[in-house]
Amino acid sequence: YTTLAYIWPSRDRYLSQPDRLNVIRKKYLIRGCYTPFGEIVELKAFAKSIVKREGTPGNLSWDPDGQSLTIGRNKKFRLSEFCETHRKVIKIVQERVNEMMLGLEVDINADEIQDDLTCRKAGWSFVRDRKNELADLWTVLADKLRSSGFRGKPFVKGTDWQIDTCTAYLDAGSDLSKLTFAASHFSGGLPGRGTEMATIRWVNTTLAIRNIFFRGGQMMVIISYNKARASNNYAFYIVRYLPRELSLSFLKYLAIVRPLLGFIARQLKLPHWSDSEFFFPDPCGKKRHLSPIQASSIIRDLTRDLTTPWTLSSYRQAALAIAKRYISKLVEKSNFYCPTEATNPIKMFAAGAGHHPRMLLTAYAIDKALPSRLQPELLEMYYRLSTMWQDWNQQYNEQCNRTIEPETCSHDQNRIQACLNDPKRQSKKRKISSQTINNSTNGLTDGFVYNAEYRILICVSCGSMIQPGAKSFYSHLNSIHRITGLACKAFMERFQTYELCPFELLPLPEEKILQIPGLTVYEGWRCN
Known part of the structure; x- marks a missing residue:
């Protein structure tokens, strides 16, 4: 070719194009050759080995509310x-x-x-x-x-x-x-x-x-x-x-x-x-x-x-x-290549005929109106799967349309109340008054509340304050509530926008004050 910057032989110089391509492949296009393409192949093989060892990296995270x-x-x-x-x-x-x-x-x-x-x-x-x-x-x-x-x-x-x-x-x-x-x-x-x-x-x-x-x-x-x-x-x-x-x-x-x-x-x-x-x-x-x-x-x-x-x-x-x-009602175990699983009646019929259910479903009484590998049993499974998907979408959509904001708040508070009343979440040395919990959590719509009067951040689920600072924020979210990933990052970014007062600088009240919403009032101590 005379139009190229370097002299390059034309295709008619070679008797066999496949042989010529094989020579080029061995020299430039396989793993181990000292060419840019060889480096790309090597990196791709290395990436495959990492994925095989560690698995596919996660790409999805759910919010704490699951919505x-x-x-x-x-x-x-x-x-x-x-x-x-x-x-x-x-x-x-x-x-x-x-x-x-x-x-x-x-x-x-x-x-x-x-x-x-x-x-x-x-x-x-x-x-x-x-x-x-x-x-x-x-x-x-x-x-x-x-x-x-x-x-x-x-x-x-x-x-x-x-x-x-x-x-x-x-x-x-x-x-x-x-x-x-x-x-x-x-x-x-x-x-x-x-x-x-x-x-x-x-x-x-x-x-x-x-x-x-x-x-x-x-x-x-x-x-x-x-x-x-x-x-x-x-x-x-x-x-x-x-x-x-x-x-x-x-x-x-x-x-x-x-x-x-x-x-x-x-x-x-x-x-x-x-x-x-x-x-x-x-x-x-x-x-x-x-x-x-x-x-x-x-x-x-x-x-x-x-x-x-x-x-x-x-x-x-x-x-x-x-x-x-x-x-959660998806089919737990199915062989998609042929309908081997069956219900109890099919197993009974197979036993009566002296066969395994798989043989009965794949070799006997095959409905010619359907493909041999798409018999009514497998169609029924797919029908249930599609129906469950459509029913869930419809029910969830109707639930969202019926739900108004006060009902949502009430549902959240019931969930918080259930967590707080769980004996496993109570302190081993302190006894919590259930009436106090009901009064303190009534009207709260979020898991974390910022009190501007005292400049404190309150965790409603724990009924306690959170120490200011990114380290304490992360420790509380990750260790106590198991909140990680993007959800944890979103909470921390939100907490850092609040003007919080360190615990050692909080003023101690000299007289009796009203209960701070979200904080638990302890009426006594429990001896183990």
């Missing part, structure tokens, strides 16, 4: 915002679908929708199955376009299509597609990876089976892709059930709204619009489906008003943390 958590340095998730966003997205999707229906009322019984989970015919879906009578529903809405309008503007004037109205409808359809991704990602249970959720198909293709199914009146998202398949050649199904109300909205979107969007785009002869087999098409029209970066941007825009906007990765971390802490 919020922090991921990384400053990504704060509040459980109230978490559950409220779930309900909000579902409600928005329902409203947008009704708006896109242009006032058309369609009676669809989701319980009567039939689907075949084993059909691999290209172009087939439960939407196009004649038994369900969904394939031609969109034509009813298409016939209504001439007499309908969208957001105050008609679709057709005379014989001419109104470009502005049609473009606004297509843009609304693109926004609805983004909302459907967020709603399915939030409400389907524990969230999947971006590469899994963004490539969901709603119709079979020649090379791949779809991921959207309908069973028991609910829409299911079934994915067999996972990281383990690449390393051990094993794949298992992951099933996420969507809520019933969201399933019905998605059904209307797939059967009516989406075909109408394609019809309008063809009438306008838009070159970038194409009917995609993917449930979440690229809103820009450049690719066939949504990319993980675009999916993360959708979630970030949707949650931009929260304390910390979410992303795909941060939401996945937060959801798993909440599930591990609050959803």
Whole structure:
């Protein structure tokens, strides 16, 4: 090559490009070679050895009240915002679908929708199955376009299509597609990876089976892709059930709204619009489906008003943390590669047939309406998991809506009272009056109280003062209350803003004074 600064032989100088690449790899691209790339490989191997020895470093901390958590340095998730966003997205999707229906009322019984989970015919879906009578529903809405309008503007004037109205409808359809991704990602249970959720198909293709199914009146998202398949050649199904109300909205979107969007785009002869087999098409029209970066941007825009906007990765971390802490009824032990676990009746049937439950579930009476490794027992487990996730979000959101500030304060005081009344937390030599505790903690809404009159910091749980100074602050939070990490740092930063008086400089009262709120009054001494 004559254009380079140094003389470099061209590729036609070598008889075999693979042999040439192998020579370069051994000289410059392997561990142990004295090159910058060799140094990078060495550092990466050293980092792997540290992770293998010490484990993955922690990246999450819960606040003392258990109502919020922090991921990384400053990504704060509040459980109230978490559950409220779930309900909000579902409600928005329902409203947008009704708006896109242009006032058309369609009676669809989701319980009567039939689907075949084993059909691999290209172009087939439960939407196009004649038994369900969904394939031609969109034509009813298409016939209504001439007499309908969208957001105050008609679709057709005379014989001419109104470009502005049609473009606004297509843009609304693109926004609805983004909302459907967020709603399915939030409400389907524990969230999947971006590469899994963004490539969901709603119709079979020649090379791949779809991921959207309908069973028991609910829409299911079934994915067999996972990281383990690449390393051990094993794949298992992951099933996420969507809520019933969201399933019905998605059904209307797939059967009516989406075909109408394609019809309008063809009438306008838009070159970038194409009917995609993917449930979440690229809103820009450049690719066939949504990319993980675009999916993360959708979630970030949707949650931009929260304390910390979410992303795909941060939401996945937060959801798993909440599930591990609050959803305690998760399946304890399951083999995802095949349904080996069973209930007592299954064990009884297996014993009667002279088999182990695993043999009964994997070799006998296999329902051909379902994949062989996705039998009803495993579907039931995934159904319970999705239901528990949805129920917890709904119950927590309703609890937050019912709770007002006085009730919250009362709940905190009951918790403080229970801690103070615990005999294990009382001094071994001093007897505490329960009536005094009730009077002193009544009306306090925080675990730590600053008294401006005496310039002292009071720990309500202990009923004592805290010595000023960063060392004593840290000792009290860490040793007594086991508060560490970012929560401990936040408390210490708050304490340092108070103007505190050292204990040795506190004035001793010469007369009887009123009880200081938060401090415990000791009526006597107890002898051991």
